Amino acid sequence: MKCVLLNPPLSSPFSPPLGLVSLGTYLRRQGIDVTLVDASIEALHYRLAPHRLLPAAERGAALLQRRVPWEPALPACDRLSNRANPAAAMQAVHGILPTIWSRDAFELDPARHDEQLETIHDALILSTADAQPAALGLGGYDEARASFAPGSDPFLDYYREVLVPAVVEAAPDVVGVSIGYERQVAFAATIIAELRRKLSGVPIITGGSFVSALCINLRPSSGRTVPLRGGTPTCANLLASMIDTAAVDGEGEAPMAATCRAIAAGRSLDGIAGVVRVDHAAQTIRFGPPSPPLAGEALPSL
Structure with missing residues (x-):
């Protein structure tokens, strides 16, 4: 099982994504071949x-x-x-x-x-x-949710000339995209669209603290689904726009490891603890059961 983990723009050129490093270390301990890409610094x-x-x-x-x-x-x-x-x-x-x-x-x-x-x-x-x-x-x-007109992402040449070819060459079975800040949303969307053009059958999983914050805001107190409202700029629609195959709600280590195992075994991702999916036919977001936090000793040291 090969996994590529990406940190999209935009963050400080002197601040590596330690959360993604921690996730990668945990997944490697689970026997998963992980490639980390700090696309923010590279871009x-x-x-x-x-x-x-x-x-x-x-x-x-x-x-x-x-x-x-x-x-x-x-x-x-x-x-x-x-x-x-x-x-x-x-x-x-x-x-x-x-x-x-x-x-x-x-x-x-x-x-x-x-x-x-x-x-x-x-x-x-x-x-x-x-x-x-x-x-x-x-x-x-200066507009945090600014999205790009087609072809206008300032880092598009980097994606097409460097990032996407490198990911394709890595031949991943799954790609994870970490969205820690709202300012990364539009960049992540462009990266996912570019990856999807070249990796049509590879699952792309989003996660990170901004995704988790939306999940916390939306997670139903009863049941597992939240309705989408077509054309309305709600938190649900924003979250749905960030989900390709699935998203991780909360700490990424255990849900991402379980997701990788399910993909390797050819099983559905539905019902995995901490995994969120969009049901486009039903126009809903489906939440898996909550994923309990890892014990401190289970977390990797950096």
């Missing part, structure tokens, strides 16, 4: 490679200079840029980013951590300003 690294970034950032700086003041372009980012204007940010990007970008990763200098994050943040906004209706920084879009 940032790909997008901000100097030969791709600088021409796009120059166009973005000119666009922002003409259309909007600098700081109002960033109303919901985690940290506003302290640069005076797009031209000043462009100078910083030119001066700093190439010194911390390397072929394999961004080179972290603890003494310059804040400066480096700020530069990457500004570079991302500048490089996407000519393609997006909203500002995209390290904190995500």
